Amino acid sequence: MKLLLPNRFKKTGAVIAPLGFAIWLLMQSGYISEMLTHIVGEPNSSTVILFRVVNAIIGTISFLSFLGGIYFVSFSREKIEDEMVQRTRLDSFQFAALVQIIFTIAGFLFMIIVGEPKDAGLMLFFILSILLFWLSFIGRFNYILHFKLR
Amino acid sequence: MKNSLKEERLRKQLTQVQLAELVSVSRQTIISIELNKYTPSVLLSLKLAKVLTKRVEDIFRLEEFD
Numbered sequence: 001m002k003l004l005l006p007n008r009f010k011k012t013g014a015v016i017a018p019l020g021f022a023i024w025l026l027m028q029s030g031y032i033s034e035m036l037t038h039i040v041g042e043p044n045s046s047t048v049i050l051f052r053v054v055n056a057i058i059g060t061i062s063f064l065s066f067l068g069g070i071y072f073v074s075f076s077r078e079k080i081e082d083e084m085v086q087r088t089r090l091d092s093f094q095f096a097a098l099v100q101i102i103f104t105i106a107g108f109l110f111m112i113i114v115g116e117p118k119d120a121g122l123m124l125f126f127i128l129s130i131l132l133f134w135l136s137f138i139g140r141f142n143y144i145l146h147f148k149l150r
Numbered sequence: 151m152k153n154s155l156k157e158e159r160l161r162k163q164l165t166q167v168q169l170a171e172l173v174s175v176s177r178q179t180i181i182s183i184e185l186n187k188y189t190p191s192v193l194l195s196l197k198l199a200k201v202l203t204k205r206v207e208d209i210f211r212l213e214e215f216d
Contacts, residue, residue: 149182
């Protein structure tokens, strides 16, 4: 398949995906702001923009690194690409689609019963739904290839 | 589906790696076929039969519930 990246991208993706996600979580939990507070002091009218800009840049780069890492891991060739690998890849995509559909249906039913989430809850739900697809695909593909078929 | 790939491979005194290289697949694929964990495509079955100088039907057999 011509859309696949060379195998060397897989290791790169396996490093930058969790690293990007960890940094993004730190930013979300306020740790970056805390570090900036130690460096420049408490945010005031002149430094609040600096805090926002730094958080925005770090958040963007880290989340894009996470997504880029997932892309690298998902779309890298195996060392030997044969029909078994290609079939396993297709099966894993089907599995991931099924997991995502079930999660989406469950989420909507939950919202109908409990009520729509406040603030960014709905956006978080959709982001989780997309991430669940890719994480399910990566998990299933590697499990089948490296554990079940050995 | 059952197969006698391992027996035929040993008859030809080939290792899994050698057979895998001859039919352009990974060793893991050969292992999976021998363990009945993977059903090869028609193309791969024909390649295996050609390398092992056997008919496809002599290597791969349908089971009752197939």
